[in-house]
Amino acid sequence: MGELIAFVVLGAIAVAAGIAVVVVRNPVHSALFLVVNFFCLAVLFLVLSAEFVAALQVLVYAGAIMVLFLFVIMLLNVAGVFESQRDPLRSQRGLAVCLGLGLLAEVLAIAVSGAARLPSGGGTLPQDFGSPTLVGLLLYSQYVFPFEAVSVLLLIAMVGVVVLTKRSV
Amino acid sequence: MPFDVTELVIAIVKALVVFVALLSIVPVLIWMERKVIADIQIRIGPNRAGPFGLLQPLADAIKLIFKENIITQGADKVVYFFAPAVSMVPAIITFAVVPFGDTAHILGRKVLLQVADVNIGILYILALSSLGVYGIVLAGWSSNNKYSLLGGVRSSAQMISYELPLGLALVGPVLLSGSLSLREMINAQGRAGVWFIVPQFLAFAVYLISGFAETNRAPFDLPEAEQELTAGYHTEYSSFRFALFYMAEYVNMVTVGAVATTIFLGGWRGPFGNIVILQPVWFLVKLFAILYFFIWVRGTLPRLRYDKLMKLGWKVLLPLALLNLMVTATVKALAPQSAIPIMSVLSLVLVAIGVIALTIISARSTRTPASGLREPSAEGAFYTWES
Amino acid sequence: MVPTAHYVILSALLFTTGVVGVLVRRNPIIMFMSIELMLNSANLAFVAFARHLRSLDGQVFVFIVMAVAAAEVAVGLAIIVAIFRTRATIDVDELNVMKW
Secondary structure, eight states, X not given: OHXXXXXXXXXXXXXXXXXXXXXXXXXXXXXXXXXXXXXXXXXXXXXXXXXXXXXXXXXXXXXXXXXXXXHHHHHHHTTTOOOOSOOTTTHHHHHHHHHHHHHHHHHHHHHHHHHHHOOOOOSOOOTTTTOHHHHHHHHHHTTHHHHHHHHHHHHHHHHHHHHHHOXXX | OOOOHHHHHHHHHHHHHHHHHHHHHHHHXXXXXXXXXXXXTTOOOOOSSSGGGTTHHHHHHHHHHTSOOOOOTTOOHHHHHHHHHXXXXXXXXXXXXXXXXXXXXXXXXXXXXXXXXXXXXXXXXXXXXXXXXXXXXXXXXXXXXXXXXXXXXXXXXXXXXXXXXXXXXXXXXXXXXXXXXXXXXXXXXXXXTSOTTTTTHHXXXXXXXXXXXXXXXXXXXXXXXXXXXXXXXGTTOOHHHHHHHHHHHHHXXXXXXXXXXXXXSOTTOOTTTTXXXXXXXXXXXXXXXXXXXXXXXXXXXXXXXXXHHHHIIIIIIHHHHHHHHHHHHHHHHHOSTTHHHHHHHHHHHHHHHHXXXXXXXXXXXXXXXXXXXXXXXXXXXXXOOXX | OOOHHHHHHHHHHHHHHHHHHHHHOOOHHHHHHHHHHHHHHHHHHHHHHHHHXXXXXXXXXXXXXXXXXXXXXXXXXXXXXXXXXXXXXXXXXXXXXXXX
């Protein structure tokens, strides 16, 4: 029961904040709504007994990525950049929303029809499911290659960012 | 799990106690800071309101609350309204995972002297401390003042930069104790018989320096530099909202100090530590020692220039934190059982080398003026830096 | 316990919002945020399935998705800053030439 209440409330806030991200004009407000959305998802992760992932969600998304977004928005806003008011492809907006709704219908259909066929994991949830110990063990044993690949990716991204933003080499 | 009303009541009481204690430490800390800074600068400091000026923070608070609440023209009102709260809340709720004592037996029940013992303790602290920047950035942006905006942009850059060494410095103790839970880390320090400041001295130093930067305190108070930015992000704030920012700075300071106490100084451990009543006392003693150090540094060091700040963060602290992490991990992998003694020896060697190096440098600099400094010249230019 | 299907439906809603955001908005920063929204909805589905299947693989995937998102944001924002430096605008409809 508690989970249902949490799910409904957080889900509603998350969807509302997600729509606000897309609709609101001011990029800073968009970013803040996105932070709200991330927080709701972080709490939902806690509800789904994924504590480690929830902490990472706040740490990485809310703490680092969104601060970076805000930083860049402010950096560019100093010179007064806003989205141009005239949209040359205004007619396509309706089309975009229609396509989005179509996609939604499609995904929902799959989710609902697939729910019955979903194999159950069975058994009760272990007490320490989602604890940093277990996720860490999995990460460093079975998934050690993807983990190293990600570290290389991050290194490449770092070098790329430095190259991109350096004025003259 | 059956729902237990008593457990709920205990949890609420603990949360309230921690909350009230935290908020009442703040005025004490403000008074202490003003007194200590006054001592350093050979002044008397607050001495009118109450005995030894103890009621000065209270008087200041009353004065602030009754001031006019100014909202600048063109300010983003909603964000402007929420920014002080946003900077206050993460600072306070970080305390939920800090243990201030072991298990107490109250009315036949075991009560953990900690609001919540979570197994992601350190990640929780890092996650929340990374949120502290929002209050400052949003305040700077929503004030519609270019100095405030500059303060906000500066602080976001500064906090992102110093979060990395801060987080990496905490990984060393995590490796030694093998847990992310703060309670478990204190127990590990008890088992090892040595506080983690000894085997992890480098990490402790990096953590404290990054902590200064994270709390925007001198010598890293660039986001609120009076001379350059007319107080930066909170220029336009007045009345109660300014008071919130002011308090948030001190609560943040207490948080950084409490985390340092817990992870590096053994938390509530101390002589006669098995007496439960004494444990919060030991915790507070260590906490205030660290806070005194914070104030001492503020009274001693001048503010860093912006590029030097970035250089220090990225080119000194981050490599040092990585070095500490690498050495700790290597020692832990090679000798899992005796990692703490080996690291203790290594860090003692490091401290010895540091002391010797400092002695040599200071002995040299007393013979010849430091290369960066010039004698005051006839044109009236005093002590200009050469880079 | 809320059925996994509910979480998947929530994830679908968020994902669609992100897709529409990318299609409708012309500010690359907001388009970027919409992409983050999509990645996050995928994360939600991963975590929900991880609980459903009693297997932590989904949570490890989320970890990797987050790292990739961080890398992507860093590079993407750097590109936006670089474009802003040369063109003084970042509206994606204005950026319609391959070479400047």
